[in-house]
Amino acid sequence: MKKEVLIKIEHGIFTRGFSDEKCIQCGKCLAGCQYGNFTSKQAGEIVKKIRVMPQWYPELSFCIRCGKCDHRCPVGAHPSYLMRECLEHKRQAEIKTPSSMAYSINGLGVxxxxxxxxxxxxxxxxxxxxRILRNWATPKxxxxxxxxxxxxxMMPRAVExxxxxxxxxxxxxxxxxCGVWAIQAGLFDEGYRIAxxxxxxxxxxxxxxxxxxxxxCQKVLTSIMPETLGVKVPFPVISIYDYFLDMIEKGSVRITKPVNMDAAISDPCFGYENGADYLNAVRRLATAIGMSISEMPHNRENALCCGYxxxxTDGKIANVVRAALIKRKDMxxxxxxxxxxxxxGCHLVNHYFxxxxxxxxxxxxxxxALGDNVTKPFSTFYRRLAYPHMAWNLLSVSxxxxL
Ligand code: SF4
Ligand code: SF4
Structure with missing residues (x-):
C-alpha cells in the first residue's frame, strides 16, 4: 500500500471548503437552523456580511457546526464550512485555546x-x-x-x-x-495535521x-479529506455496521440473543454525510438484531446534535446543555x-445528559445479540472520572x- 498521503491546501479568500462563487445569499442555511433564531432577511444579511469580510461575528455564537445547513443550501455551497472558517478566525484571535476545549481534543499529544x-x-x-490498547497501536x-x-x-475487551x-x-x-474535533473547533491547521x-x-x-x-472518522476519510483537502484516501472504507450486516446476511455469524427493545433511533451529526446507505444499514442492523425502531422527528439530513x-465554540458546558435540551424535545x-x-460520542452525551x-x-x-460479552459497557464509564489523574485534570479545566 502506498505510504504517506500529503495534505494539499488551496489558497483563496475562503480556503476551507465553502464555495463562495455558488452562494446566492438566500439565507436558507441560517434561517432554517434549529440552533439560531433568524428570519430569512436577517440570515441573508449575515451571510452577506461574512462573504464581504470573513471573520468571527458574535451573532454566529449559536452555531455548533452540525453541518445540517449544507442540506438546506439550494446550490451546494457548503455553508457549514463557512461557519467553521469563521470560527477559525475566533481561534486565531485568542491568546490561548480554551483549556476545556483543548482537553477534549485528541491527537495533539505528539x-x-x-x-x-x-x-x-x-x-x-x-x-x-x-495490554489490548498497546497491541492495537501496532500496525497489522x-x-x-x-x-x-x-x-x-474505552471498551477494549468487548471489541478485542x-x-x-x-x-x-x-x-x-x-x-x-481522525482530527474531527480540532476541525470542528476551528483549529484547522492542527486538525488537518492530525488527519x-x-x-x-x-x-x-x-x-x-x-x-x-x-x-x-468515516466522515473525515470519505468527505472532509476529499472535499476540503483534495485528498482521496487510497483504500476502500466501510462502516462497522455494514460489516456486521454483511456477516449476518451471509450467515457467517448468528443472532443468538435477540435484543427485544422498542426504541427511537438517534441520528448523529455525521449520519447523513456518510450517505443514505450508511443510515439505512444502521436501521437494518438494529432491526436484524431484534429491535423495534422508530424515528425521531428530526432525523437523517435534519438530525439534531446530541449536544457535544x-x-x-468556546469550551463551555452550557452550550452542550443548550443543544442537548433541543435534542431532548425530539426524544x-x-x-x-x-x-x-x-x-x-452521542451515546455518552445521551447517557449522561x-x-x-x-x-x-x-x-x-x-x-x-451475536453472543459476545460486554463486561464493561460505556455506562460504567463515569467511574473513571474519579481516578485522581482525571479528577485533577477535570478540575483544572472546570x-x-x-465560566
Ligand atoms: S452548522 Fe448547524 S448550527 Fe451551524 S448554521 Fe449550520 S445548521 Fe446551524
Ligand atoms: S443556503 Fe447556500 S446559497 Fe443560501 S445563503 Fe446559505 S450558503 Fe448561500
Whole structure:
C-alpha cells in the first residue's frame, strides 16, 4: 500500500471548503437552523456580511457546526464550512485555546499539547485493557483492518474478545485520531495535521479494506479529506455496521440473543454525510438484531446534535446543555424512553445528559445479540472520572468549562 498521503491546501479568500462563487445569499442555511433564531432577511444579511469580510461575528455564537445547513443550501455551497472558517478566525484571535476545549481534543499529544480527556480515560483502564490498547497501536497485516476510534478505545475487551470480530485485525493507538474535533473547533491547521497523521498511520498497515467504527472518522476519510483537502484516501472504507450486516446476511455469524427493545433511533451529526446507505444499514442492523425502531422527528439530513458539538465554540458546558435540551424535545416527541445511539460520542452525551431516557450503544447491542460479552459497557464509564489523574485534570479545566 502506498505510504504517506500529503495534505494539499488551496489558497483563496475562503480556503476551507465553502464555495463562495455558488452562494446566492438566500439565507436558507441560517434561517432554517434549529440552533439560531433568524428570519430569512436577517440570515441573508449575515451571510452577506461574512462573504464581504470573513471573520468571527458574535451573532454566529449559536452555531455548533452540525453541518445540517449544507442540506438546506439550494446550490451546494457548503455553508457549514463557512461557519467553521469563521470560527477559525475566533481561534486565531485568542491568546490561548480554551483549556476545556483543548482537553477534549485528541491527537495533539505528539505536538506537545497538554492533558487530554481520552488519554486520561485510557490511563484509568485495567491491566488487560491496557495490554489490548498497546497491541492495537501496532500496525497489522490482514485483509480487513478495524479502525478503533478514540471513544471505542474505552471498551477494549468487548471489541478485542468479540467472537464476531475475530477475523478482523484491530488498529488505533492512544494518539491516533481522525482530527474531527480540532476541525470542528476551528483549529484547522492542527486538525488537518492530525488527519494527515491518521491516514499515514493507517497506511502503516497492510490491508485491502478499512472498517471504521466511528462515523466521525468515516466522515473525515470519505468527505472532509476529499472535499476540503483534495485528498482521496487510497483504500476502500466501510462502516462497522455494514460489516456486521454483511456477516449476518451471509450467515457467517448468528443472532443468538435477540435484543427485544422498542426504541427511537438517534441520528448523529455525521449520519447523513456518510450517505443514505450508511443510515439505512444502521436501521437494518438494529432491526436484524431484534429491535423495534422508530424515528425521531428530526432525523437523517435534519438530525439534531446530541449536544457535544456545543463544546467546540468556546469550551463551555452550557452550550452542550443548550443543544442537548433541543435534542431532548425530539426524544420527548418520539414517545420512547429507550434511545439507540450509534455514535459513541452521542451515546455518552445521551447517557449522561438526558436523565429519564436510556441510551443504548448500537455496537454493544450488536455484540450482545451475536453472543459476545460486554463486561464493561460505556455506562460504567463515569467511574473513571474519579481516578485522581482525571479528577485533577477535570478540575483544572472546570473554570474554562463553566465560566
Ligand atoms: S452548522 Fe448547524 S448550527 Fe451551524 S448554521 Fe449550520 S445548521 Fe446551524
Ligand atoms: S443556503 Fe447556500 S446559497 Fe443560501 S445563503 Fe446559505 S450558503 Fe448561500
Amino acid at each position: 505536538e506537545g499539547w497538554g492533558a487530554n480527556f481520552f488519554k486520561d480515560a485510557y490511563k484509568g483502564l485495567g491491566t488487560v485493557d491496557k 497485516k490482514n485483509k480487513d483492518i478495524l479502525w478503533i476510534g478514540c471513544t471505542d478505545r 474478545e468479540s467472537h464476531a470480530l475475530r477475523n478482523i485485525a484491530k488498529f488505533g493507538g492512544p494518539d491516533d485520531c 494527515n497523521r491518521f491516514v499515514n498511520r493507517i497506511l502503516e498497515n497492510h490491508f485491502e479494506r478499512l472498517v471504521v467504527g466511528c462515523g466521525h 458539538g456545543g463544546l467546540h 420527548a416527541a418520539s414517545g420512547k424512553k429507550h434511545i439507540i445511539s450509534y455514535c459513541p 438526558q436523565p429519564g431516557y436510556k441510551s443504548h450503544y448500537l455496537l454493544e447491542n450488536v455484540l450482545l 473554570k474554562s468549562a463553566l
